[in-house]
Structure formats: structure tokens, C-alpha cells
Amino acid sequence: MEIPISIAIGVLAGGGLFLLLQRSIIKVVIGLLLMSHAANLTIFTVGRLRKGAVPVIEEGVQAQSFADPLIQALILTAIVIGFGLAAFLLILTFQTHREVGSDDLDDLRNLRG
């Protein structure tokens, strides 16, 4: 059941890594976001995928058939925190670009010292 998703996650992680290795900061940020998608999906998949088993309590539904709610809670936290982090990162990037006038990591590195 999880095989197609697993392959898709691998592709996301690989694409994210490729972008992380680029010189443009914007690409690095996008790569990081792809990586976090891959990470969230990994946790989600490791908890096993189930269809039609929404963890909401209703009359006559067996609790054992629920998808794991703890995993979902953890990922929800991760998504929101990830968003906060990404927003912050974006601002830093834009501010840096405004101050330095470049989004090339090699240029930024030479500013050191």
C-alpha cells in the first residue's frame, strides 16, 4: 500500500537535496521546504496509511480501525512549526538580499570577517 508514496517521498527528498546544493539562496529555501514535505510524509507513512479511518469518534465505529491520531498530531505540529520557520527564513533571505544586493551564497560567504 505504501510503495508509491515511498517512491514519491524519495523523489521529493532527492529534489530537495539538489536545490539545497545550489548557489541561489531562493533555491536553497525552496529545497528546504521540499525536504520538510518529504519529512512530514515520511512520518505519516511510517505510521501506516489507511483509507476511510478518520480518527473522529462516532457512534458505532470501532476505535481499533482508526488511523494513528498521535502521528497526525505530531505532523500537524511539524507543519505549523515548519511554516513559522520558513517564513522567518524567507524574511532573512529577502533582508539579506536588500542589504547585500545578491542572492549568491558564494558572494555572501566572502562577506565573512
Next chain:
Amino acid sequence: MILLFFALPMGVGAVLPFLPSLLRRNLGLVSAGVTASLFGLALTQIPRVSDGRPPVFSFDWVPSMGVNLSFLLDGYALFFVLLITGIGSLIFLYSQQYMAHHPHRLKFYSWMLVFAGAMLGLVTSSNLIVLYLFWEMTTISSFFLIGLSDREEGSRWNAVQALVVTTLGSLTMLAGFLLIYVTLGTFELREIWARASELQESPLLIPTVALIIVGAVTKSALFPFHIWLPSAMVAPTPVSAFLHSATMVKAGVFLVARLTPVFVGVAQWEVTLVILGMATLVIGGVLALRQHDLKALLAYSTVSQLGMMVALYGLGTDLAAQAATLHLMSHATFKGAMFLVAGAIEHETGTRDLRRLGGLVGAMPGLAVVATIAALSSGGIPPLSGFVSKEVLLDASLASSGVEGWLLPLVLVVGSVITLTYSLKFLLGAFFGSPRYATQSPQKPSLALVLAPGVMAVAIVTIGVYPALVAGDLISPAVAAITQRPADVSLHLWNGFNLPLALSVVVIVAGIAAYPHIGRINDLLSPATTRGTFVRGYQATVDFTYSAVPRIYWHLQNGDLRRYVVVIILVVMALVTAGLIRADGPPFSDLTKDVDLGVLDYGLAALVGLGGIAIIFRRRRLEAVFNLGFVGILVAAIFALYSAPDLALTQIVVELLMVVLFMLGLRHMLRMFNVSAARSVVALQLVFSAAFGALVTVLLLAVLVTPQHPSISPFFIENTEAVAKAKNVVNTILVDFRGFDTLGEITVVAIAAVAVFAMVRAVRERG
């Protein structure tokens, strides 16, 4: 009560600066009072201890890790307590005069008292971790005392050297202690003694022994770690006498003795200690012969004697333990006295260089008498305590069997001859011969400077003439505590005509005969034993560390983010691959069971994959951002498909916001999105990324075919309605069961929001 031994000196040491000025002028007397009262307290414990009812104290500190504040005042601990407090009192008395005008007087007394407390804690503790803590406290106080004159380059360099060498050893020793814990599950000495056989059968025995020996050997300045002790002589003489001759350097000897019941019979323990000890005895002695500086001579002689004690304790027999314990006491008294004499000479003449000294007997007759007694005791001349202990040493070495049976006595005799010769050099060189004074004419030493070594001299004579005084009440319980067997020690000055006596005569004759030829002996031995070799070795090691570490550091932390990413990913890939290989190929075939996949499953996965690949080829910013949003919405769809509507909703909101944020910023960011890179570099990056992605997939599949741990989710499912009165389990976990976690999360998002707001405002203001 036991706690008083370390708490009182440390407490007093801490409040010294706040004492009224009358007491502050007499810090030596105050400190001597502290140690003397502890000496008295220890004396009252002798009957109890020799009855076999040693006082104990235990308090659970970190019981889950076996760390307890447990103390034991058995015969051996009491022996050391008496030694530390007794010698300590005399040295503090001496310091009252000697340190009277020292610029760092207050610091000196504070650290000396802290040291005394740490040393007393070390010898009374019966938990290895507590022992280690006190051990490090002695190291640290030693560091500050050696570096007392902290404005002087030499003083600092030597302090650092002592710290580096001894800390290296103590950390190694700590690793050894941890191995004991791994084997036995306890740090308690008494339990370790009781379960020694388990330890001896453990496969970890050899590393344990090796690690602990390094600790003992560095602390007691044995070859090849002996270099730090002569360097430590830059400290004021009372420090040298107390820490670096009578007590702290004996901590290694103490540890060896304490672990005798654990490792007795282990060949590696015995052989290593005997060889290292005997080598140190000879090397230290030969080095002592060469010295012209009184304190350097004494330092090397201390190294030499410590070697002998370690060798004897390493033997582990009852007689050897008895001999080493007795010699430990004689050594503390005669070496302490010799140091104090050397200090008095320097104090009055301004030098301690033997080439500029001589004939002091006329100017300082009292000191000369004391020096004679101490030096002759060191040389093993009857009727002094050094003679008695040397007899027992010879006796113990003769009792050993095999190769040791003749090699050990032989080395011991050679070592004793050397010892007698340098003791004569110390005594005759300074006090006899034609009067040669240094720059200033000698003043008569004040009473306090003679009194303290004088009391030691009295003890040397008393114990020498009447050794039974200490045999029954002091040495017997100490030996019993070391060997964990009842011991009955009887000592006599005169043991009849026997082999040890004959050997003693040989030693005395040879030693006296060798004295006039000391110069020639030194010339003969000089190439092999120059101090420079070892110091250069130490310096080279330190220099190498100083130059290599920055090079490695700047190589790894060069500021290039992409290199960090590559290193991190490579390490992760290596670890994951190694793990997968070790797992021996998980049963991937299980994955094809229970397949229930429709068009939707394949379609979503394919679209996500397509999005992930397409995004890396986007050459325009907007396209890339929309592509990212596309992937995000697909991820939300996956959440929705597999029973996670809450996640899907959150993901959609976040994704929309993200795109808006990007648009806001990108408006002002026009250039430099695409930086051209060489084709080969891009190809390499593609291959690397593809390999990483493939490995992630394989790892994920491997995890999926491994059986799942039982989840704790049933708890949340059961209690959502029952306790929280809610229906949606995911939401309830977030806002109820893990409410504080979510509060923290909200805080983070709020901070990010403030930053975003600041940016938006800045953009608007600048247009």
C-alpha cells in the same frame, strides 16, 4: 562525622577572605588548627576501626545511575586521613612563617584548605564516582597552587602541563570506572570488592585494568608521565611538600591499593604495575642524582619512591601491602621534612642551588640535625623509620616467586643504593663541606621553620626505634583493609641476622662508596636520561594539538553551507547503508501483500514525484514558487486521501500563505536567480541527489516491513471522549493532552509573525 573530614577544610577555605583581620594575619595557625582538630578526631576513631567496625555513611544521590555519596573510614582510609591531617598541620604551621609576606597569601591558604578537604574526601569515599569527583578537585586545586604566581609565564606553563597530564589520566580512569559499572552495575567499592571474581571473568577486564592504570600512573607521576612533577616545583615549598610529595601524588598509589582486592591475581595488573614501578624507581633515582636544585632533586626522588610503592602494591601480597603502607608513611615524613628543610634553606640564603650552597651546619645547626635525620631515613640508615620500612620492602620482594623472586630484590637494591647516594648529596652538599653561601649571608631560620620539620624528625626516630607503636593500631587495620583479609603486623627494628639485613648492609656500603663518584656516574648515564626528551615529547604533543585542531576545524567549518550539507548527507547515507547491510536485507517481499491500490493512489504519488522533479528545472522564480505550492497542495491531497483531514486543511492554508509570502518578497528580488554552474558539477549534484532519494525510499520501505512497536495512541482514543469530552482525537491531543506543547508552538509562530510583519512594513515604507 565522616563528612566533616572534607567539609570542614573546604568550608573554612571558602570563608577565609571574610575572617576578622586578627585571624587573617594568622591564616597558617587557623588552617593548622582545622587540620589538627581533624587529626584529633581521626585519632579517636582508631579503636573503632581496629575493632573492625569502620564508620560508614551513605546518601542516595543519583541512585538510578549508581552514584551515591557513600563514605567509608576503614583502616586504610584512616591511615591516609591521619597522614594528610598530621603532615598538613605541620605544613600549615610552617607556612605561617614561610608564606608571611607572599603576595598571594590568601589564595594560597584557600586552595590549600580546599585541597586538604578534597584529598580527605578522596580517601574516605567508597563510591568510584564520588572518588573521581574528589580526585579532580585535587587536580584543580593543584593547578591553582602550582600557578599561584599567575603573572609569571613559567608558573602558568607548568601549571597547565600538570593539569593536562593529570586530567588526561583521570579521564582515562573515569572510562575504566565506567567499564566496571558496565560489568557489575555498581560504583560502590564494597560491592565491587565482594564481586571481584565476576569482574575478573569479564571480557572487559583487560581494558578496565589498562584504563585505570593510566589514571593511577599519571597522578603518581610514574614513568613515562613523570614530567609534570618536577615542573610542579615552581609552586611555593609548602605546596610541594604537601601536595607533590606527601599526599596528592599518593592518590595513584592509594587507588592501586584500593583496587588490590579486585585485581589481585590478574597477571596484566600485576606485571604492568611492577614493571612501571620498578622502571620509575630506577629512572627517577638516576634523574635525582643529576639535580643541583634541591627541590628538583626531591621531586625526582619522590617520583622514584612512588614507583616503588606502586610496584609493591601491584604485587598484592599481604607482606608487600604491609611494606608499601609502612614505606608510604616513612616517605611522607622524611620527604616532607626534606622539602621543608629545602624551603628553609631557600628562605634564609635566597638559593636552593647545591652548587652555591655548602657548610650551612655552622649557621643553622638545628636545621642540620633535622636534615640529617630526614636524609638518613630516606637513605635507609638505622635506627630510623626509613630503615625499618626498607627492611620490610626487601623482605616482601624476596618472598615473591618466579622471575620476580630475584629480579625484584635486585632492582630494589639498585634503587636503594641510588636513593642513599642522592640523599647524601642533598645532606652533605647543603650542610657540610666548606661554607659556600649564596649572594646573601644566611640568617638563622626562625623557630617555626625548624619546628615543623623537627616534629617530623622526632616521628622518624620514634617510629624507627619503636615501630610497634604504629604496627598494631595503624598498619594492621590498613593492611587488612587493603587485602580484605585479617592482618597482624608486627614490626621490629632488629629482626636478627637475615637476608634483608645483609642486603641493607650492601646498600649502605655501596651507597656511601658511590657518593664521591657521583659526577662520573652522572656523566656515564647522562645521554639516556635527560629531562629534555620527555619535555620535548610533551611540548610536541601540545603543539601538534594546537596546530592540527584549527586546521581540521577550518577545513570542516569553512563557511560554505553546501559543503556542510554534503558532509552531513554523506554521513547519513553511510550510516543508513551500513544499517541496511547489517539488517541483512529486510523482507521486502512482504510489501506486495494486502495491496489495495487504486488510480487515486498511483496518480497522487506520480504527480508529487513529477512536481519534485520538475521544480529543479525551473529557471524562473515565479514558476518555481507555484511549483512548490503545487507540490504542497498534492501533499494535502495525500493527507486527505489517507484519513487525515485535519492535516490536509492545515497544509492547504500554510501552502497558500507560503506562496503569498514568496510573492511579497520576490517583488523586490529581481536578479541572480540562476547562477551558471559547470555541466559536470550539475551532473554530479544530480547523481548525488538521486542516490540520496533512492536511499530514502529504500530506508522507508525497510522501516515499513519491520514490525511496528505498539502505539500509545489507544490511550488517547479511549480518553478523548471519556476525559476530554471531545470527538476529534487529533485536535484533542493538540489542545488538551499536549496543550503545553502547542502553547510553545504558538509562541514560535507568533515570533515568526512579528518578523513577517516587520518585513511587510519595511517593504511598504521603502516602496
